[in-house]
Amino acid sequence: MEKVTLLIMLFDLLLGLGLLWLAWQLLESRNLFKAVVLFVAFGLLMALAWVRLDAPDVALAEAAIGAGLTGALLMAALAKLPSRDKSEPLADEKGHWLLRLALLLVAAGLGYVVHSLPESAPGLSAEIANNLASSGVNNPVTAVLLNFRGYDTLLELMVLMLALLGVWSLGIERSTREEPVGPVLTTLVQFLTPLLILVAAYLLWAGADAPGGAFQAGAVLAAAMVLLLLAGWPLQGLLTGVALRLMLVAGPATFVALAGLTLLDAQLLAYPPQHAGKLILLLEVAATLSIAVTLAALFLGYRPRTNKEPG
Amino acid sequence: MDMLYLGVAFFLLLNLLAGLWRVLRGPSAADRMLASQLFGTTAVAILLLLAERFATPALRDVALLFALLAAVTAVAFVRRIGSSHERQ
Numbered sequence: 001m002e003k004v005t006l007l008i009m010l011f012d013l014l015l016g017l018g019l020l021w022l023a024w025q026l027l028e029s030r031n032l033f034k035a036v037v038l039f040v041a042f043g044l045l046m047a048l049a050w051v052r053l054d055a056p057d058v059a060l061a062e063a064a065i066g067a068g069l070t071g072a073l074l075m076a077a078l079a080k081l082p083s084r085d086k087s088e089p090l091a092d093e094k095g096h097w098l099l100r101l102a103l104l105l106v107a108a109g110l111g112y113v114v115h116s117l118p119e120s121a122p123g124l125s126a127e128i129a130n131n132l133a134s135s136g137v138n139n140p141v142t143a144v145l146l147n148f149r150g151y152d153t154l155l156e157l158m159v160l161m162l163a164l165l166g167v168w169s170l171g172i173e174r175s176t177r178e179e180p181v182g183p184v185l186t187t188l189v190q191f192l193t194p195l196l197i198l199v200a201a202y203l204l205w206a207g208a209d210a211p212g213g214a215f216q217a218g219a220v221l222a223a224a225m226v227l228l229l230l231a232g233w234p235l236q237g238l239l240t241g242v243a244l245r246l247m248l249v250a251g252p253a254t255f256v257a258l259a260g261l262t263l264l265d266a267q268l269l270a271y272p273p274q275h276a277g278k279l280i281l282l283l284e285v286a287a288t289l290s291i292a293v294t295l296a297a298l299f300l301g302y303r304p305r306t307n308k309e310p311g
Numbered sequence: 312m313d314m315l316y317l318g319v320a321f322f323l324l325l326n327l328l329a330g331l332w333r334v335l336r337g338p339s340a341a342d343r344m345l346a347s348q349l350f351g352t353t354a355v356a357i358l359l360l361l362a363e364r365f366a367t368p369a370l371r372d373v374a375l376l377f378a379l380l381a382a383v384t385a386v387a388f389v390r391r392i393g394s395s396h397e398r399q
Contacts, residue, residue, distance in 0.1 A: 007317045011324060018328050025335065033392065037334050037343045040384060044354045045327075047373060051361060056369040063373045067351065068380035072387035079391040178390075185386065192382055199379060203372070211369040220376065223383045230383075230390045 012052055019045050032078055040071040057141045057211040060203070064216045068223035072230070073299050080301065136276025137208040145213065146280045150269035153214075154255045157287060160294045161252060168303040181232050189231045196224035204288050208277070214251075214284040218291025225296035235296070240304050244293065251290030254283055316364040320357050327353045344388045351381035 022045060026038035043066025050059035128140050128148065135143035145153050200220040207213030228235050258279065259269050271279045297304075330353070333346035355374045362370035 004313050004317060007314070007321055011317065011321050014321070014324055014328065018324075018331075022331070025331075031337075033340050034334065034337070034343055037347045038331075040347050041331065041334060041350050044350050044377070047377075048324075048354060048357060051358065051370055051373065056367060056373065059373045060369070060376065063376040064380065067377050068383050071384035072391075075384075075387045075391045179393075185389070188382065188386070192379070196379060199375065206372070211372065216376075220380070223380055227383050227386060230386050 015045060015049055015052060019049060032081070036071065036074045036078060039074065040066070043067060043070060057139075057213070060211050060216045061219070064203075064219035064223070069219060069226065069295055069299070072223075072226050076299060076301065134273040134276070136271065136273065136278075136280050139207060139209055139211065139213075141211065142207045142213050142280070146283055147269075147271065147276060150255075150283075151259070153287070154252070154259065154269070157252045157255060157290065160291065161248065164248070164294050164297055167298055167301060170302065172303045172305055178232050185231050189227055189233075193224050193227060196220055196227070200224070200288070200292070204284055207284060208281070214287040215291060217284075218288045219295060221288060221292035222295035222299070225292060226299045229296065229299065244297070244304065247289055247293040248297070249290065251283075251287035254286035258283065313364065316360045320360040320364070323353050323357050323360075327357075340388075340392055344385070344392075348381055348385055351377050351384075 019042065022038055022042045026035045026042060029035040029038060043062060047059045047062040047066060050056070050062055125140070128144060131148070132138065132140060132143055135147045137143050137146070200217040203212040203220060204214065204217035205212075207217070225235060258271075262269050262271060265272075327350050330346050330349055334343045337343055355377050358370045358374035358377070362368060362374070
């Protein structure tokens, strides 16, 4: 038994030190592509760390976002940057000591907060467990996200929307020349896309009883769309104008409508327990669609042309 | 069995960190990318071992996502970076 505990401790120690070292290396890297690859590796180790912290829900989200989207998003952004000499400094070096001082202060503050935390806090898990039966789902994380603290999730969807509006304000689609797609990529896309859609549906459904839910499912669905976009499918041609906008607002709009209805009835986002399960499923389906389309639109990096706009 | 699952998971984590050397050294972009793809496979194996050891089936879902989504990063690399960043 003793040896097992030691091995677990060694594993955790190696994981933690590895994360710190990776973070340092990727921040110090002058080669942006290297930094992107290190960031993908960082996401991977971070997911393992969440697993060790007994948070499989977060690990699942980290895996879906970190492994599927961030890498593709950063690489697409990197490809759009003009190429630089690697010896060129990334930014003005003069202000760096000020930045380092500020970061040191933040680190000291965080350290103080962690130090002053109580040894063992009861938290709210007991209360959540007591009320789980009336939440409509069996997974406590989903119960908190979609029922007990539904307004947090509502605002998170709004944040995603804001991010997309920010990207869209940068400009509209420019025509880019894509290399022709080879048979290997075509076959891969044909096999992988249906699988990704299936797994997204599974995660959405599993969210009621096990780790999973709208964010994870949406991220996987977005990865499927990113794959299609990378393989040269004209998704942006299909998803323009009203259709795109309807899908983008489906999640937030359903949430706001439900919030209004529940406010009239009793209290903001307090569902009647007998319908809670169905309402949460409805919200999650709409949110999954919106999250997926928003993330894929973020990957595009520009506002798609509507049919009326001249090309 | 306990010792075996954990021991192998630990060994794989060591492997993963050793593989970081290739990401840091390169020299070509493809070297770094392939090393990070190898990490994905290693992480899948670690997650499956931990899922057995700690009896948490949800970790298999995390492993499934890593296995499926690693390909998306690889495709992004081939389509967006390709040979243009070689020898950086």
